[in-house]
Amino acid sequence: MPKIVNKELKRKEIAISCMDLIYDVGIRKLTVDEVAKKANIGKGTVYEYFENKEDIVFEIINMHIQKAQQDFCKKIKKLKTTREKIYEVFSFVLDNSENSVRRFNYYKEYVSIVLSNENENMLKFNCNCKDFITQQIENILNEAVNKGELNGNASELVEVILIFEKGLAFLKMTQKDIELKNICLNFIDLILKKS
Amino acid sequence: MPKIVNKELKRKEIAISCMDLIYDVGIRKLTVDEVAKKANIGKGTVYEYFENKEDIVFEIINMHIQKAQQDFCKKIKKLKTTREKIYEVFSFVLDNSENSVRRFNYYKEYVSIVLSNENENMLKFNCNCKDFITQQIENILNEAVNKGELNGNASELVEVILIFEKGLAFLKMTQKDIELKNICLNFIDLILKKS
Amino acid sequence: MPKIVNKELKRKEIAISCMDLIYDVGIRKLTVDEVAKKANIGKGTVYEYFENKEDIVFEIINMHIQKAQQDFCKKIKKLKTTREKIYEVFSFVLDNSENSVRRFNYYKEYVSIVLSNENENMLKFNCNCKDFITQQIENILNEAVNKGELNGNASELVEVILIFEKGLAFLKMTQKDIELKNICLNFIDLILKKS
Amino acid sequence: MPKIVNKELKRKEIAISCMDLIYDVGIRKLTVDEVAKKANIGKGTVYEYFENKEDIVFEIINMHIQKAQQDFCKKIKKLKTTREKIYEVFSFVLDNSENSVRRFNYYKEYVSIVLSNENENMLKFNCNCKDFITQQIENILNEAVNKGELNGNASELVEVILIFEKGLAFLKMTQKDIELKNICLNFIDLILKKS
DNA sequence: CATGAATGAGTGTTCATTCAT
DNA sequence: TATGAATGAACACTCATTCAT
Numbered sequence: 096m097p098k099i100v101n102k103e104l105k106r107k108e109i110a111i112s113c114m115d116l117i118y119d120v121g122i123r124k125l126t127v128d129e130v131a132k133k134a135n136i137g138k139g140t141v142y143e144y145f146e147n148k149e150d151i152v153f154e155i156i157n158m159h160i161q162k163a164q165q166d167f168c169k170k171i172k173k174l175k176t177t178r179e180k181i182y183e184v185f186s187f188v189l190d191n192s193e194n195s196v197r198r199f200n201y202y203k204e205y206v207s208i209v210l211s212n213e214n215e216n217m218l219k220f221n222c223n224c225k226d227f228i229t230q231q232i233e234n235i236l237n238e239a240v241n242k243g244e245l246n247g248n249a250s251e252l253v254e255v256i257l258i259f260e261k262g263l264a265f266l267k268m269t270q271k272d273i274e275l276k277n278i279c280l281n282f283i284d285l286i287l288k289k290s
Numbered sequence: 291m292p293k294i295v296n297k298e299l300k301r302k303e304i305a306i307s308c309m310d311l312i313y314d315v316g317i318r319k320l321t322v323d324e325v326a327k328k329a330n331i332g333k334g335t336v337y338e339y340f341e342n343k344e345d346i347v348f349e350i351i352n353m354h355i356q357k358a359q360q361d362f363c364k365k366i367k368k369l370k371t372t373r374e375k376i377y378e379v380f381s382f383v384l385d386n387s388e389n390s391v392r393r394f395n396y397y398k399e400y401v402s403i404v405l406s407n408e409n410e411n412m413l414k415f416n417c418n419c420k421d422f423i424t425q426q427i428e429n430i431l432n433e434a435v436n437k438g439e440l441n442g443n444a445s446e447l448v449e450v451i452l453i454f455e456k457g458l459a460f461l462k463m464t465q466k467d468i469e470l471k472n473i474c475l476n477f478i479d480l481i482l483k484k485s
Numbered sequence: 486m487p488k489i490v491n492k493e494l495k496r497k498e499i500a501i502s503c504m505d506l507i508y509d510v511g512i513r514k515l516t517v518d519e520v521a522k523k524a525n526i527g528k529g530t531v532y533e534y535f536e537n538k539e540d541i542v543f544e545i546i547n548m549h550i551q552k553a554q555q556d557f558c559k560k561i562k563k564l565k566t567t568r569e570k571i572y573e574v575f576s577f578v579l580d581n582s583e584n585s586v587r588r589f590n591y592y593k594e595y596v597s598i599v600l601s602n603e604n605e606n607m608l609k610f611n612c613n614c615k616d617f618i619t620q621q622i623e624n625i626l627n628e629a630v631n632k633g634e635l636n637g638n639a640s641e642l643v644e645v646i647l648i649f650e651k652g653l654a655f656l657k658m659t660q661k662d663i664e665l666k667n668i669c670l671n672f673i674d675l676i677l678k679k680s
Numbered sequence: 681m682p683k684i685v686n687k688e689l690k691r692k693e694i695a696i697s698c699m700d701l702i703y704d705v706g707i708r709k710l711t712v713d714e715v716a717k718k719a720n721i722g723k724g725t726v727y728e729y730f731e732n733k734e735d736i737v738f739e740i741i742n743m744h745i746q747k748a749q750q751d752f753c754k755k756i757k758k759l760k761t762t763r764e765k766i767y768e769v770f771s772f773v774l775d776n777s778e779n780s781v782r783r784f785n786y787y788k789e790y791v792s793i794v795l796s797n798e799n800e801n802m803l804k805f806n807c808n809c810k811d812f813i814t815q816q817i818e819n820i821l822n823e824a825v826n827k828g829e830l831n832g833n834a835s836e837l838v839e840v841i842l843i844f845e846k847g848l849a850f851l852k853m854t855q856k857d858i859e860l861k862n863i864c865l866n867f868i869d870l871i872l873k874k875s
Numbered sequence: 876c877a878t879g880a881a882t883g884a885g886t887g888t889t890c891a892t893t894c895a896t
Numbered sequence: 897t898a899t900g901a902a903t904g905a906a907c908a909c910t911c912a913t914t915c916a917t
Contacts, residue, residue, distance in 0.1 A: 136881075137881060142908095142909070207405035210402035211318060257457075258461055262454055262458070281446045332898060332899040334900060342892080527877055529879060533877075538913090597796040648847035648848055649843055651850040653843055675871070712886075733888090
């Protein structure tokens with residue numbers, strides 16, 4: 096009897112070993128040959144675990160985003176004030192630690208693929224991401240309403256914050272060396288003073 | 291000296307004749323063959339006026355954006371109220387007329403390329419675009435301050451509006467069938483009430 | 486010794502379980518993976534019983550042809566007149582019942598492979614098929630001679646009928662929607678009147 | 681100005697230079713790489729003159745068949761008796777001169793492709809071939825009727841002869857070393873005596 | 876015996892760029 | 897100056913076969 100491999104596990108392993116590859120060469124220039132080489136397996140073996148190249152890319156991105164969402168949930172629990180929590184929503188963009196920057200660059204590549212309509216999975220997946228962040232913002236605002244920091248019209252703010260976060264990300268992606276921190280603080284002032 | 295002028299002129303001519311081409315086949319799938327055919331010149335001749343394919347794409351995009359900016363300026367002049375003018379900033383995203391949708395799709399492809407770091411020129415160019423829109427928003431807000439509709443702290447709003455516009459664009463690009471009009475109106479209320 | 490018997494048996498079993506597979510995907514597109522799956526065995530196990538893919542295909546075709554020959558013998562026994570029997574020789578081509586059409590399509594693929602010289606076994610095998618049908622025609626004609634329906638020169642007719650049958654098959658294979666029934670009846674008239 | 685090549689001419693040239701290639705390796709194993717190498721051009725250049733590999737194969741076969749039909753017409757004109765002319769119909773199969781054998785082997789490869797339904801062009805093309813040979817046989821028989829060698833029912837014979845010719849070809853393709861000459865002579869006796 | 880994981884050679888097609896005329 | 901013919905590197909994906917367990 097031959098050894099039975101855990102297909103799902105090996106799939107993840109291959110994806111993990113290629114995470115840097117995406118960072119180095121970009122998703123679009125990633126070749127299956129490179130993936131195989133990086134993962135120390137044959138090219139054919141790649142296709143034992145992935146449907147096609149799109150699937151490989153999807154898996155790698157998938158892992159990144161899941162990790163990012165888990166990290167976000169952990170962090171948000173530790174924060175007390177509404178201000179801090181809203182700021183945390185933006186910190187994905189603002190944080191300049193090496194780890195965050197790298198993560199942001201993955202995200203950038205990911206968005207580039209989404210925008211080019213090349214990858215069906217990505218678009219669906221992207222909706223899930225939006226839903227996640229929307230839900231988080233809702234939670235933060237509901238809590239604030241309960242605390243009496245905001246009045247009941249808070250629901251209208253959810254999308255405004257969401258859009259602002261997307262705008263921040265967009266600007267960071269497309270402009271070099273832009274200072275966004277203070278703008279965010281101004282924005283938070285703007286929406287919290289409102290009540 | 292006159293030759294250089296002619297070169298520059300012909301370069302523009304070629305780019306202009308290919309503006310629709312991008313819409314038909316997409317930026318990334320544009321081939322030099324198609325460009326030559328559309329411009330009614332030989333393939334080799336294309337390389338007399340452009341360094342490489344990247345350069346062609348850049349010039350075509352350039353034409354599109356210049357046109358879009360001119361159109362924006364024309365429209366903004368006709369508008370009276372500050373509300374209308376700010377809304378016009380967002381209308382690039384919100385307008386669903388055939389022409390606007392087409393233009394927005396160009397922009398989407400364009401952003402995808404900027405994000406993938408494939409084209410150096412694009413990134414620099416993108417900064418110019420940001421500067422243009424920033425300037426426009428500044429003008430609108432300054433006018434509003436002069437009219438007394440806003441107090442002097444208006445400068446802080448420029449970037450907030452800019453970011454909101456980018457966020458709108460981002461969301462429209464990455465989500466299907468999303469209703470953004472009311473959110474914009476809410477947002478405009480939010481910033482104008484503030485004063 | 487008993488092991489060899491078992492090997493031969495299992496080989497047949499595998500081939501039998503894959504008879505329909507050829508119909509579904511075509512001989513040339515048959516993969517070893519599919520064979521293994523259909524036979525409910527491991528891919529490696531296939532190679533315990535077959536030299537290579539060519540060998541698998543050969544065995545499957547073998548099953549089909551044996552079956553076809555058995556069916557022919559059964560049918561021919563039930564027929565009385567010489568006319569009917571000769572017509573039965575052609576019915577492999579003429580019959581449009583689902584089953585016959587399916588069988589004819591197998592045969593078509595099979596011939597395609599024989600003609601492409603891809604499979605050595607096939608060519609030898611094809612000779613056996615010719616010998617079988619030749620023998621059958623001989624039997625029919627001898628009987629006819631015994632009955633006094635044909636004179637002694639009947640032996641010359643064997644090959645003519647054989648060739649006519651091959652030509653019918655060929656035409657059916659390579660032309661769409663061709664009416665062959667009446668031509669056959671004319672042909673039978675031609676050769677039987679002769680005596 | 682660059683040199684302007686006659687595309688149609690070069691297409692033929694490339695096809696001609698590859699005629700032996702098909703004979704050597706078989707149509708199905710022909711690779712575009714080999715074609716390019718044999719024609720002493722780059723692989724990309726092949727695609728300047730052919731849509732795809734199918735198109736290459738089609739052109740080569742096309743040339744062969746046109747040539748074969750021209751040769752047939754020339755030969756048939758020189759022949760006097762109906763017997764000779766009908767025999768000439770079969771000589772494509774019967775003639776064992778090096779040239780004829782080579783031509784027959786091309787035909788064999790061609791039929792293999794037709795049977796595998798891989799190539800749309802081929803199937804249509806094959807119909808033309810049938811029409812050509814049918815027409816030729818008709819001409820021969822009409823002439824014979826006019827000469828009084830056959831009675832008016834000759835039209836029924838056209839398809840019988842056609843099918844017989846196909847059967848001959850089939851048998852020659854699928855059997856090694858088979859003697860067909862005498863069978864043909866018998867067959868011609870059979871149909872001509874009939875009148 | 877049985878297996879299925881691993882493999883990598885093989886292939887049709889595209890297209891930006893070059894260069895001889 | 898203008899051209900378009902020529903090019904070949906690049907790439908995703910398949911599948912028969914092997915072999916360690």
